[in-house]
Amino acid sequence: MTPLTYTLVADGPSDRCLEPIINWTLAQAMKPSAALIDSQFADFRDTPGAPRRLDERITRAVEQFPCDLLFVHRDAERDSPERRRDEIAEAIRDVGLAHVVCIVPVRMTEAWLLFDEPAIRRAAGNPHGTVSLNLPAASRFEVLPDPKQVLGDALLMASEAKGRKLRQFQRDISMLKHRVAELIEDFTPLRRLSAFQAFEHEVRAIVEAFR
Incomplete structure (x- = not known):
């Protein structure tokens, strides 16, 4: 084909x-x-x-x-x-x-990546982390003033990184956002x-x- x-x-x-x-x-x-x-x-x-x-x-x-x-x-x-x-x-x-x-x-593309917490944790390299990511309810995705910041903060929290590792992680945020999208297998929740x-x-x- x-x-x-x-x-x-x-x-x-x-x-x-x-x-x-x-x-x-x-x-x-x-x-x-x-x-x-x-x-x-x-x-x-x-x-x-x-x-x-x-x-x-x-x-x-x-x-x-x-x-x-x-x-x-x-x-x-x-x-x-x-x-x-x-x-x-x-x-x-x-x-x-x-x-x-x-x-x-x-608002921004990142609003479409906030619904999958496991994908965010996996992209952050800490899939079994338990720290709260403070992700908003799906009903608020389209009214968030800065989804880019929300996703970036969620990735940082999910990583639980500190010190030098945290600084490196911050430099890689843009790449990691793309990784979140790659890890999501089903975008059905976006239909709301x-x-x-x-x-x-x-x-x-x-x-x-x-x-």
């Missing part, structure tokens, strides 16, 4: 942690077929004249990472998800790619979040269009 190739254009390199979420959502939408998925992350950090505006990054991504499906991520942060979606629609207007999915978590519902609806509509 020919794989479905997608490219992710994200706000920043740490948002690569969206890839496991995208892969799971695509696989769910493609059932009962076996999902062969090839992912690409549009990272321009080491590219001379790296594009900065969203439309420029999308255009460069389509040129350098040809794909069947483009995912464009923008955190809502202090704006409404609707405004972010309008920004994406404007940015892709002249790209000429038929299949584009918006990913707009309310409005932003994920909108994302999954778009993915299913695109998959049906492919069929």
Whole structure:
């Protein structure tokens, strides 16, 4: 079976942690077929004249990472998800790619990784730890002012690291957030979040269009 190739254009390199979420959502939408998925992350950090505006990054991504499906991520942060979606629609207007999915978590991507405490503990290298991580209830994920900080603090607490080991751990936080996403096997709990519902609806509509 020919794989479905997608490219992710994200706000920043740490948002690569969206890839496991995208892969799971695509696989769910493609059932009962076996999902062969090839992912690409549009990272321009080491590219001379790296594009900065969203439309420029999308255009460069389509040129350098040809794909069947483009995912464009923008955190809502202090704006409404609707405004972010309008920004994406404007940015892709002249790209000429038929299949584009918006990913707009309310506030930040990290809100989508807070539901799996065992994955956080495993990513922190202390799977059998018992210290409380003070994780918020799922009903609060979309109203947290800074999910990035909440996840970072949870990883630090889960590690129970001290001294030099703690300082090294703090430097690795971005990488460990991606590890949390990799360790989560089932993202079903995200279906209670409005932003994920909108994302999954778009993915299913695109998959049906492919069929």
